[in-house]
Amino acid sequence: MRPMTMLEMNHVTFGYKRSVNVLEDFSLSLESGAVYGLLGKNGTGKSTLLYLLSGLLRAQQGSVFFKGKDVRRRLPETLGDLFLLPEELVLPNVTLKQYAKMYAPFYPYFSYEQFFRLLAELDIDDAAKLHSFSMGQRKKAYICFAIATNVSLLLLDEPTNGLDIPSKSQFRKLIASNMTDERTIIISTHQVRDLDSLLDHLLIIDGKHLLLNDSITHITERLCFDELRSGEQMDEPIVSTPSLGGYRVISRNTSGRETVIDLETFFNAVLDNREQIINALKD
Amino acid sequence: MEKTLSFSLQRTWWLLRLNGRLSKAWEVYWWLAMVGLALCLAAFRKQDEMQTLCLMVAGLTIFYRLFFFYYGLKFQTNASYLNLPVSKLERFVSQLMLTLVLGAVYACLLVLFFVGARNVFALISPEYDPLGIGDMFQWWATVFTELILPNDLYNSMGGYFLALGCLTTFWLALVCLFPRMLAFWVFMACLYLWADLRIWLIVHTNVFDFFKANEWCAVCMHLALTAFFLWFAYRRFGRITLKKQI
Structure with missing residues (x-):
């Protein structure tokens, strides 16, 4: 079955000041049942893109449609089917139980059972007040809430910021185990190593434009990711960057070999050698 | 249609x-800040040691509470x-209802407190009140009933609530216009200007005599003003963006 188009962004131009555009003639189409990684350097418009997709910001030109409805209209049925997890959380000083009681009624598919189960999995006390939590705990609690809303579109802005190492792994498990064919998750991050095993699609943006929009499967079909020791050689690598004790190399996949994507090297390669990477993916 | 309306009412209620849950704390603080302002006004107009002290306390109250206001x-x-x-209309209706209800409750409590305190101290013989606290409450009660709330409208309960509604709607409009702190300062400035304007109007014109004699004109004026601010606030509500936050 062909995945359904969930989000469509057509020729969007947006800037906080009239003279400076953050995004320019930006088009994007996202399908359901995928975890998208939104990668980009600081200040390239990742958060802005998420806010535009959620309807919190309005494009100066172009349109954004979620399940065929214009997000700028901010219809309750549209907003009830998407959830944005902002990078900075402002939460009231209430317990998680109270928080759920206050906010959950707005989300028609919210599951209390799932929420409290996720909290238990992450060892978060639902009777403690939110202000007594550390930043990481608050973020984890909020992520649980976001998942328990069971919305079709989850927009996560730097979700792993502030999480410790075990929590990052818990986060990956949480997302993976709660992914469905009807759901789309967009995770904006600049910490690519936190999410490399989770993503199945990459969106890389830089300075107003979309540099790359491709699935991990397609990327690994076309490219090989290897780590060579010092002195080892490879024929015609596209990118070769030094690492501890050797080199990280991206080359064309001519042999049909399966390798695991090295997101950090790939991201840098797209920024620095875009033409070569794009050509290799097209061939 | 009925189902849509029912969902809409449900969302407005939620x-x-x-x-209510989020605002409870900061709205109380805001009204406390208003008390502070009233004290400041009173102190500026009648300087003595006790009221200078009150001025300091009021000033401190304002700045301390501002933090919570900002937080809210x-x-x-x-x-x-x-x-x-939620839709823009549902958001607006729930905000307006809350602001009006809380505003009315707190304002009534404040007026009751000052008027009550004045009456209690009026029972005490001056020899047991060497600091003149009774006089002070008398002054503050006057400030509340005459300076901040228009006394001609205050005399009728309907007019009082209209004035209060107008004030709170104005506040709501300002919050929509100027997010965060700016709204507070603009509102305070307007309140202060309003108080001074009233004094000027009383001294130099007979406009309040006119309204006193024609209460319906005053009511209509306030209704029109309230409607204007309602419309203004409604228009602004859809335009709040997170520009400054991202």
């Missing part, structure tokens, strides 16, 4: 409940709050 507003410009699945 939002009202949520806003942070909720309302936060992405997760703004992206709650």
